[in-house]
Amino acid sequence: MPNQHLIEARGVTKVYQTKDGAVESLKPLDFSIREGEFISVVGPSGCGKSTLLKMVAGLLPVTAGTLELAGKPISGPQRDVGIVFQSSVLLAWRTVLDNILLQAEIRRMPKAEALAKARQLMSMAGLAGFEGKYPWQLSGGMQQRASICRALLHNPSVLLMDEPFGALDAMTRETMNLELQRIWSESKKTVLLITHSIPEAIFLSDRVMVMSERPGSIAAIYDIDLLRPRTLDMMGSPAFAVFAKKVRAHFYSQGTLDH
Amino acid sequence: MLRRLLLLPALRPFLLIILLLVLWDLAIRIFKIPAYLIPRPEQVVQQLFAEWPRLLTESWKTTQATLGGFALTILIGIPLAMVIAYSKLVESYVYPLLVFSQSIPKVAIAPLFVVWFGFGIFPKIISAFLLGFFPVVVSTVMGFKSVEPDMIDLARSMGASRLQTFFKFSLPQALPAIFSGLKVSITLAVVGAVVGEFVGSNSGIGYVLQVANGNFDLPLMFAALVVLSTIGVLLFVAIDLIERLMIPWHASQRQVF
Ligand SMILES: Nc1ncnc2c1ncn2[C@@H]1O[C@H](COP(=O)(O)OP(=O)(O)OP(=O)(O)O)[C@@H](O)[C@H]1O
Ligand SMILES: [Mg+2]
Numbered sequence: 001m002p003n004q005h006l007i008e009a010r011g012v013t014k015v016y017q018t019k020d021g022a023v024e025s026l027k028p029l030d031f032s033i034r035e036g037e038f039i040s041v042v043g044p045s046g047c048g049k050s051t052l053l054k055m056v057a058g059l060l061p062v063t064a065g066t067l068e069l070a071g072k073p074i075s076g077p078q079r080d081v082g083i084v085f086q087s088s089v090l091l092a093w094r095t096v097l098d099n100i101l102l103q104a105e106i107r108r109m110p111k112a113e114a115l116a117k118a119r120q121l122m123s124m125a126g127l128a129g130f131e132g133k134y135p136w137q138l139s140g141g142m143q144q145r146a147s148i149c150r151a152l153l154h155n156p157s158v159l160l161m162d163e164p165f166g167a168l169d170a171m172t173r174e175t176m177n178l179e180l181q182r183i184w185s186e187s188k189k190t191v192l193l194i195t196h197s198i199p200e201a202i203f204l205s206d207r208v209m210v211m212s213e214r215p216g217s218i219a220a221i222y223d224i225d226l227l228r229p230r231t232l233d234m235m236g237s238p239a240f241a242v243f244a245k246k247v248r249a250h251f252y253s254q255g256t257l258d259h
Numbered sequence: 260m261l262r263r264l265l266l267l268p269a270l271r272p273f274l275l276i277i278l279l280l281v282l283w284d285l286a287i288r289i290f291k292i293p294a295y296l297i298p299r300p301e302q303v304v305q306q307l308f309a310e311w312p313r314l315l316t317e318s319w320k321t322t323q324a325t326l327g328g329f330a331l332t333i334l335i336g337i338p339l340a341m342v343i344a345y346s347k348l349v350e351s352y353v354y355p356l357l358v359f360s361q362s363i364p365k366v367a368i369a370p371l372f373v374v375w376f377g378f379g380i381f382p383k384i385i386s387a388f389l390l391g392f393f394p395v396v397v398s399t400v401m402g403f404k405s406v407e408p409d410m411i412d413l414a415r416s417m418g419a420s421r422l423q424t425f426f427k428f429s430l431p432q433a434l435p436a437i438f439s440g441l442k443v444s445i446t447l448a449v450v451g452a453v454v455g456e457f458v459g460s461n462s463g464i465g466y467v468l469q470v471a472n473g474n475f476d477l478p479l480m481f482a483a484l485v486v487l488s489t490i491g492v493l494l495f496v497a498i499d500l501i502e503r504l505m506i507p508w509h510a511s512q513r514q515v516f
Contacts, residue, residue, distance in 0.1 A: 059412045077415045089409045093431045093508040102427070106417040134508055 328387025402436025
C-alpha cells in the first residue's frame with residue numbers, strides 16, 4: 001500500500017526549555033508522509049529543521065501535538081530508521097569501516113553479511129580503499145559520505161537525512177544525488193531530507209516542504225510531478241525552473257536566503 | 260652529523276639541563292656563593308654516587324607510596340567522577356564539598372594521618388592520594404560531560420543499551436581528558452608521598468631530605484631532589500606511554516610529518 005500515510009504529524013510543536021527561558025522552535029506543524037515517498041525540507045537556518053528531524057527520529061520529545069509512525073506515536077528511537085546527522089559524528093577511535101560496522105555491532109546483525117554490505121556501500125559512496133583510514137584522515141565530504149553508509153547499513157525503510165551533502169563539492173554532490181535517487185527507487189525507502197539546496201530538493205523529491213523563519217512553520221508544500229527517473233539534464237528544463245522559482249520566492253519575500 | 264644529533268627532539272631537554280648546570284656552576288664561581296647556601300654541581304654528583312645504594316632503596320619506598328596513592332586515585336576518583344558527570348543530584352551534593360576539601364592545605368593535616376594510621380606506608384599513601392585525586396576527578400568529569408549530544412543521539416538511534424553507550428561511545432571519548440588528569444595527578448602524587456614522609460616517617464626520599472636538611476648536608480639534599488624529580492619524570496613518562504598505547508587516535512598523539 002504505497003499511498004498509506006507512514007508518518008503523520010498533527011499540531012506538532014517544539015519549545016526548548018533553556019536557562020534563559022523557553023525557546024519556541026516550531027509552531028504547530030501538520031503534515032503527513034506517505035510510505036515510499038521522498039520529501040525534502042528547505043528553510044532558513046535556525047527555523048527548526050533539525051529539531052523536526054530529531055523528533056521524527058524519536059530522539060527528541062514533541063512538546064505538544066501527536067507525531068505517529070505507522071499509526072503508533074513516536075515515543076523513542078525507532079528500529080527501522082536510518083539517520084544521517086548534520087555533523088558526521090564518526091567515532092575518532094574507529095576506522096571508517098569500523099565506524100560503518102558500528103551500526104551492525106550494536107544491532108547485532110550477522111557479521112559477514114554486514115561486512116559485505118558495508119564494502120558495497122563504501123564503493124557506492126566512493127570510499128573504497130579508505131576502509132582502514134581514521135575519520136580525521138578524511139575530508140569533510142568523505143566523512144559525511146561515511147556517515148551516510150552507516151545510516152544505510154541496516155537497510156532501514158525510513159531514512160532521515162540532515163543536510164547530508166552540505167560539505168560536498170558540486171560535482172560529488174550531483175553524483176551522490178543520483179546515487180540517492182537510485183537507492184530510493186530500488187529499495188522504496190521513505191526519505192525525509194533536509195537540505196539548503198533548492199535544486200537538490202526539487203531534483204530528488206516527490207514533495208518539497210518550505211519552512212518559514214524561526215519559530216518555524218510550514219510555508220508551503222509543493223508536489224514535484226517531474227518524471228522519474230530524473231536526470232541531471234532535467235535541472236535545466238523549464239518545468240524545473242518553475243519549481244525552483246516558486247520555492248525561491250519564499251525566501252526572497254522573507255528577505256532571507258540561506259545559500 | 261653533530262648538528263643532526265643536537266637537533267634530535269629527545270635530546271633537547273638534556274641539552275637544556277647541561278646548559279643550566281653550566282650556568283649554575285658559573286654563577287657559583289662568579290658570585291662566590293658559599294657552599295652552605297648552594298652546593299656546586301660536582302659535589303651533588305659526588306654525593307649522588309656515594310649515597311646511591313641508600314637513595315635507591317629510599318626512592319623505591321617513595322615510589323611504592325606514590326603508586327599506592329595513585330591506584331587509590333584511579334579506583335576512587337574515576338568512578339566518583341563518572342557518578343558526578345551522570346547525576347546532577349550527586350554533582351550538586353558532592354562537587355562543592357570536593358572543591359572545598361581541596362582548599363585545605365594537605366601539609367597542615369598530614370600529621371593527623373600519622374596520629375590515625377601510625378608510621379607505616381599507609382599515611383603516605385593517603386597523602387599521595389589526597390594530593391593526586393582532585394585533578395583526575397575534575398578532568399574525568401569534564402571528559403564525560405563533553406561527549407557530544409549528537410554522539411549520544413547516534414547511540415540511541417542504533418538502540419544501544421546504557422552499557423554499550425558507555426563503553427563504545429562515552430568512555431573512549433572521555434579517555435583523553437582522563438589521561439590528562441592522570442598525568443597531572445601522578446606528579447602530584449609524588450609530592451603527596453614526600454609530604455607524608457616529611458611529617459611522619461623514617462623512610463623514603465622525603466625522610467632523606469629531612470635528615471640532610473637537619474645535617475646541613477646540602478649536596479645530599481640536592482642529590483635527593485634529583486632522585487625525586489627523576490621518579491616523577493619516569494612515572495609521568497610511563498603514563499604517557501600507556502596513553503599512547505590506549506588512545507593512538509587522539510589528536511595529541513597523531514604523528515604527521
Ligand atoms: N538543544 C537546544 N536547546 C535550546 N534551543 C535549541 C536547541 N536546539 C536547537 N535550538 C533552537 O531551536 C531553533 C531551531 O534549531 P534547529 O537546529 O532545528 O535549526 P535548523 O533549521 O536545523 O538550522 P540549520 O539550518 O542552521 O541547521 C534554533 O533557533 C535553536 O536556537
Ligand atoms: Mg540543522
